[in-house]
Amino acid sequence: MSPSAAIVGVGKTAQGTLPGATALGLQIAAVKGTLADSGLDKSEIDGLLTQPGTTAPEGAYNYLRLGEALGLSLRFGGSFAMGGATCLASLQMAAHAVSSGAANAVLCVFGDVARSGGSKFDRAAGWGDSWGIWGMFSAAANSAMTARRHMHEFGTESRHLGEVAIASRRHASLNPDAVMRAPLTMEQYLASRFIVEPLRLYDCCLISDGAVAFLVTTLERARDLRQRPVRVMGAAQAHSPETIGNPDWWYMPHQRLAIEQVYAQAGVGPADMDFAQIYDNFTISVIVWLEQAGFCERGEGGPFVEGGRIQLGGELPVNTAGGNLSESYMQGWLHLVEAVRQLRGECGDRQVPDAEIGLVTGRGMTLNCSAAAVLGRG
Amino acid sequence: MMDYLKPLPTITDENEPFWSGLEHGELRFQRCGGCGHYRYPIAPVCPRCLAVDFVWTPVSGRGRVFSYVVFHHAYHRGFAADLPYNVALIRLEEGIFMFSNIVGIGNEAIVCDMPVMVDYERVTDTITLPRFRPVLMP
Ligand SMILES: [Zn+2]
Numbered sequence: 001m002s003p004s005a006a007i008v009g010v011g012k013t014a015q016g017t018l019p020g021a022t023a024l025g026l027q028i029a030a031v032k033g034t035l036a037d038s039g040l041d042k043s044e045i046d047g048l049l050t051q052p053g054t055t056a057p058e059g060a061y062n063y064l065r066l067g068e069a070l071g072l073s074l075r076f077g078g079s080f081a082m083g084g085a086t087c088l089a090s091l092q093m094a095a096h097a098v099s100s101g102a103a104n105a106v107l108c109v110f111g112d113v114a115r116s117g118g119s120k121f122d123r124a125a126g127w128g129d130s131w132g133i134w135g136m137f138s139a140a141a142n143s144a145m146t147a148r149r150h151m152h153e154f155g156t157e158s159r160h161l162g163e164v165a166i167a168s169r170r171h172a173s174l175n176p177d178a179v180m181r182a183p184l185t186m187e188q189y190l191a192s193r194f195i196v197e198p199l200r201l202y203d204c205c206l207i208s209d210g211a212v213a214f215l216v217t218t219l220e221r222a223r224d225l226r227q228r229p230v231r232v233m234g235a236a237q238a239h240s241p242e243t244i245g246n247p248d249w250w251y252m253p254h255q256r257l258a259i260e261q262v263y264a265q266a267g268v269g270p271a272d273m274d275f276a277q278i279y280d281n282f283t284i285s286v287i288v289w290l291e292q293a294g295f296c297e298r299g300e301g302g303p304f305v306e307g308g309r310i311q312l313g314g315e316l317p318v319n320t321a322g323g324n325l326s327e328s329y330m331q332g333w334l335h336l337v338e339a340v341r342q343l344r345g346e347c348g349d350r351q352v353p354d355a356e357i358g359l360v361t362g363r364g365m366t367l368n369c370s371a372a373a374v375l376g377r378g
Numbered sequence: 379m380m381d382y383l384k385p386l387p388t389i390t391d392e393n394e395p396f397w398s399g400l401e402h403g404e405l406r407f408q409r410c411g412g413c414g415h416y417r418y419p420i421a422p423v424c425p426r427c428l429a430v431d432f433v434w435t436p437v438s439g440r441g442r443v444f445s446y447v448v449f450h451h452a453y454h455r456g457f458a459a460d461l462p463y464n465v466a467l468i469r470l471e472e473g474i475f476m477f478s479n480i481v482g483i484g485n486e487a488i489v490c491d492m493p494v495m496v497d498y499e500r501v502t503d504t505i506t507l508p509r510f511r512p513v514l515m516p
Contacts, residue, residue: 122453124385126419126477132385133507134477136465137453145467149445152490197448197462244467244475245418245425250445 002265005095006222006229006378009038009215010337015328016179017115018209023053026211027066027111034213039226040105045215047076047103049094051086051331053112054119066109076103083364084279084324085237086110087212087333088371092235094216104217110333111211119207125243125366140204142367143282144196146250150284151198154299158198162189163305164283164318165202165325170311172322174350179206180326203283205324212333214340222378229378230340233357234265237371249367255292258361258372263294266357266374270294274355275342276316277335279363279370280323286310289361290318293372312350320350332362336373343377382502383456389504393420395434400506405496407474409435418474439496441470441510448485464488468510482511 011033013026027050035042052062062079076097082089087110094106112119121139124132131137150156165184172178184202192201222229238257243249263269270293278289287301295316296304304310310318321327321338328334341347342355356377363370389397399406408417412429416437423430446466452458464485468476480488481497494510501507 120453124454130385131465131477132454133387134465134479135384135449135454135457135460135463136477137449137457138451141447141449141465144447145445148447149490152445194448194450194462197450199447242425243419244477247469247473247475249475250467 002234003095003099003232004219005098005216005232006219007214007232007340007375008040008217008222008225008227008229009034010213010340011037012177012212012334012337013210015177015208015210015330018113019116021113021116021209023056023111023113023211024065024069026113026209027109027213028069030111030211030213031070031107031109034107034215037227038215040215040217042070042072044105045072045107046074047094047097047106048072048074049077049090049106049108050079051081051090051110052079053110053114055113055117056111076106082237082369082371084281084332085362085364085369085371086331087336088235088360088362088373089237091216091232091336091373092237092371095232095235098216098218104221106216107213108216109211109213110330113209114329115207115209121207138196139281140196140199143284144199146288146367147198147282147284149250150287154302156287156302158190159186160287160302160305161199161203161283162186164280164286164310165189167305167311168280168319168323168325171320171350172326174312175321175327178322178327179208180322199282199284205281206326206329208328208330210328210330212330212337214336219378228344230343231376231378232373233268233376234262234374235372236261236265237369239369241368243366243368252288252292252363252367252370254368255289255361255363255370258370259293262372262374266376268357268374272357273316273359274357275320275339275352276318276359277320277339277361278318279332279335279361280319280325283325285363286318293359293361312352317352320347320352331364335360335362339375343375385454385456386502386505392422396420397505399434399436400498400508403498404436405439405508406434406436408432416472416474418476437470437472437474440513441468441494443480443488443490443492443494444469444475445490446480446488466510468494479509480512481509
């Protein structure tokens, strides 16, 4: 069932390297920006969902600490961690909370000082006996396993990964708020050093300081507010708790399950999308998501990204603000902000003409869970 | 032995038979008493049939490289001297997937789906790690 909910405000802080900032301080700034954007008074907020950043010492208490700072009284709330899927899982929960009447208006917030705070994303996965025994460390390594298998099975090449990095950078160059705006050529991409082969430096997302927030309320309430509402046509999550016990672990079958749900809820398919904001912790992630979301067949994601197809002006503009790779690494939260702004027509040089409907995806917790949403112009 | 700076398993009641098997040159896994499914990573219950009972069962040690990566960055200081080093995801004949390292050939010679056989490397007085070595097809 599609929830009756809308995103009525978005906010973000400066991004990149913000010395002296704290995750909490950035979260507060993002919330204030969101309230101002929406025109909704703080007294109407009765829901708060947060993703604690890697540098938030209060962990699961993050929403209480933020709620205290903001002077909120809540009847719906919590902090939870699904990594890069948390943003859209929060959207799903917020949308159902306002649809059902469990809350009137839900703020969703992420903030982190991962860059200044020295977060490394270098942990080895695995339960009990860590995969680190064999040297299997870092988020990059899991995605590199996927990339290598994808290359072997389907003939995907390094230059396909490069196309994703180049498209992100081109879009970031049109985004004054992006961290990495210098153009990237295929020659530069192919000459960049390997981190975990086959992934190179430019295949990896940034590590950033910053915060992002958005506000969800009912479609009915949304009609009287400052911004043109953005409708939550579908929002879903999916998980594959098994790790390497599942032969398809590397291909992330939960992504397909999340996508099928949001298309069914929204009554749409891939051909209806004017753009896609796709989770891109590493370039290979975009290629696999394009396949899982039905923009092309399994294994065809490499050729699909060629020829500017995923760039502005192409058949399916992807990550129009630059994504995790070039805009800033806010664990996918900026992907939602960009989708909202595209649907409001606020994106200036990088605006997708007449954007009416778009897909947003997120994925987290090694390769094990995902969330997705279809958003539409209200 | 020389100081071993890489992570080592923490031996528990649950995983001790896995690691002591390797000491004796045997790669073994929990095989479900209910349905015969091999469990790995080591687990307290069968994810297929939820049976608790199992038997530690030796496997062939034969498998194929499902995927592999080469680290050019040391995320852990214990591996700094090994750069560039490989980690491979091995699919054993019995269907089990496990991470390990390919030994006996250069990183550039590794390819997905190449047949491999388990090899044992004693890394401390009490721990032997399973690694995999390419086998020539007849
Ligand atoms: Zn069983």
